[in-house]
Every structure is written in C-alpha cells, then in structure tokens.
Amino acid sequence: xxxxxxxxxNVPVRISPDHKSEMISExxxxxxxxxxxxxxxxxxxxxxxxxxxxxxxxLQSVKITKEYYTKLNEAPFIFTNDLVDFIEDSNAxxxxxxxxxxLPEYKDNAFKLIEENYLFEGNTTNASSNKASIVKTAFxxxxxxxxxxxxxxFGIDASGLTQMAYKVNGYQLPRxxxxxxxxGEVLSFIEESEPGDLAFFDDNEGNIIHTGIVLAxxxxxxxYGKVRVDMIDQSGIYNQExxxxxxxxxxxxxxx
Numbered sequence: 001x002x003x004x005x006x007x008x009x010n011v012p013v014r015i016s017p018d019h020k021s022e023m024i025s026e027x028x029x030x031x032x033x034x035x036x037x038x039x040x041x042x043x044x045x046x047x048x049x050x051x052x053x054x055x056x057x058x059l060q061s062v063k064i065t066k067e068y069y070t071k072l073n074e075a076p077f078i079f080t081n082d083l084v085d086f087i088e089d090s091n092a093x094x095x096x097x098x099x100x101x102x103l104p105e106y107k108d109n110a111f112k113l114i115e116e117n118y119l120f121e122g123n124t125t126n127a128s129s130n131k132a133s134i135v136k137t138a139f140x141x142x143x144x145x146x147x148x149x150x151x152x153x154f155g156i157d158a159s160g161l162t163q164m165a166y167k168v169n170g171y172q173l174p175r176x177x178x179x180x181x182x183x184g185e186v187l188s189f190i191e192e193s194e195p196g197d198l199a200f201f202d203d204n205e206g207n208i209i210h211t212g213i214v215l216a217x218x219x220x221x222x223x224y225g226k227v228r229v230d231m232i233d234q235s236g237i238y239n240q241e242x243x244x245x246x247x248x249x250x251x252x253x254x255x256x
Contacts, residue, residue: 002035003069004045004061007113009096010152011061013054017042023149025052025160025175029087029095030102030113032064032072048073050163052175064114078106078126079168083140083153085122098152099140100168128170131196138165138213141227158210158223162198165213171256181208184253190218190234193252201236201247210247212237222247 006027014021017039027033027047037044042055048069064072080101086094097120103111109121138161140153147155151164159177166173173180181200187193193214201210212222212232220232224239224246231238236249 001066002043003032003064003066004035004043005032005064005068005072005113006030006060007062008060009098009101011056012149013045013047013052013056015054017044017055021055023147024054025149026151027056027061028101028151029097030104032069033061034069047175049167049172050175062114068114072104075104076126077170078103078111078124080120081123081125081137081168085120088119090117098154099137100151100164125168125170130169131194133169134165134171134196135213135215135221137168138162138221138227141165141223142221142229144223144227146223146225146227156223156227158212161221161223161227162211162213166255173255177211178208180211181251181253184255187252187254190214190232190252193254197252197254199232199252200250202250203248206250208250214252 006029009029011027012023013025014023031047033045033047035043036046041058043058044055046053080097083099085097087097088094103120105112111118141156141161144153144156148157150156151160159180163173163175195214195216197214199212199214199220200208202208212220214220218232219229221229236245237247239246
C-alpha cells in the first residue's frame with residue numbers, strides 16, 4: 001500500500017477521478033492519507049484524520065513511507081490558527097497556507113515535511129480548547145461563501161464549518177453531517193445547550209442534511225449561501241432576511 005501527504009495549500013477531493021466530479025472534501029497542507037487505488041493520473045485516498053475516501057490528482061501530493069505515515073499518526077497535531085499565512089522553504093520561497101493546516105514536527109517557528117525544512121512565524125494551536133474557542137474559530141469563517149465539500153475561508157459547507165471549528169481546537173469530527181450526528185449527547189431543549197454545541201437539521205424524509213454551531217441567546221452560526229448567523233428556536237433556523245424558517249431542527253447535541 002502507498003501513502004501520501006498534501007504539500008499544497010488545499011486540494012479538492014472528489015467522488016470520482018474526474019475534474020467535473022463533485023467535490024466531497026478537501027485536503028489541507030499537512031494532511032496525510034493512504035492510497036487505495038489509482039486511475040489515469042488520479043489516486044483514490046483515505047484521509048488519516050477523518051477516514052474520508054475520495055479521488056485527488058496524483059500530481060497534487062507527494063509520496064511518503066509507511067513509517068512516516070505512522071509517525072504522523074502518533075505525533076502531536078499542531079495546526080495554523082490564522083485565516084491565511086505563509087510558510088517559507090529553505091530557498092526562501094513563500095507558500096500560502098490556510099486556517100487549520102497541519103505543521104508536522106513544529107518547534108520554535110520551524111517544521112519539517114518529509115525532508116524539507118520550513119519556517120512559520122504565525123499563530124498555532126495544539127491543545128484541546130473549550131467551547132468558547134470553538135465559537136471564536138467558527139466566527140473566523142463568517143461570510144465565507146458556501147462551497148459543497150469546502151473546508152476553507154474561501155469556500156466551506158455546513159459540516160465543513162463544524163468539522164474545522166472543532167479540529168482547530170483539538171477535536172476531530174467526521175466529515176459527513178450524518179456521521180457527525182451520531183456522536184455526542186442528545187439535549188432535549190435549546191435551553192439546555194451551550195455555545196459550541198451542535199444542532200442538526202433534517203428534510204421532510206427525516207434525513208439529516210444540515211448542521212451548525214449553537215451560539216448564545218438563541219442564535220446559530222452555519223453555512224447557508226455563506227457562513228452566517230441566524231436565529232434558532234425549537235422549530236429550526238429562522239432567517240430574518242427571508243422572514244421564514246429555512247431548516248427544520250432535528251436534534252441538538254453536546255459533543256463534550
């Protein structure tokens with residue numbers, strides 16, 4: 001079995017090996033993975049962090065050894081904590097990286113990706129934070145456009161927002177909203193929830209299709225057209241601009 005790591009700012013992960021195929025997630029710098037299959041310039045991968053499977057272009061990653069893959073699994077997870085920043089390689093070339101990128105072997109403003117040394121002088125996070133920190137991170141994505149499969153401030157979907165806000169603060173959630181909804185402790189009423197808890201919403205057939213992060217005073221931050229703040233009640237999300245409920249509440253969950 002082959003292994004790889006993302007050495008670009010972000011790489012689309014698609015359902016099938018085709019640029020026209022739907023994007024289901026993204027790799028960010030420092031994300032590593034197993035290679036499951038290959039097809040004409042594409043590889044099918046399983047992302048180590050959340051087990052998402054999908055296809056990326058072969059050229060948009062680099063190979064690593066099984067030993068290095070295992071080392072990354074066991075090493076501390078240190079992430080960037082700025083919307084956008086830059087890393088510098090040994091030749092003084094600058095590369096942009098995005099909020100939530102992983103910096104392997106980071107120490108004293110430097111890290112190493114395989115055999116390449118880099119400098120990074122931005123903000124990082126490496127420990128489990130509290131719910132207030134999760135809310136603060138979510139607001140860093142405010143007004144980011146909705147993008148199906150997206151995980152960055154330049155495009156993000158509903159479950160991408162919840163996953164990234166938790167990830168940056170030391171808690172790994174699944175990529176898919178239906179899998180996120182299987183976790184945590186059910187809360188019976190909105191009044192029992194705290195800012196940082198997750199709310200899930202379903203369609204008329206009872207399928208969970210949306211999620212967001214609960215805020216204080218009956219508000220929620222979620223990705224719908226863009227990352228936005230709306231009101232939430234026992235019926236669901238109320239959009240004041242549209243003057244109607246846009247999502248039907250299924251359950252509120254306390255993740256920790």
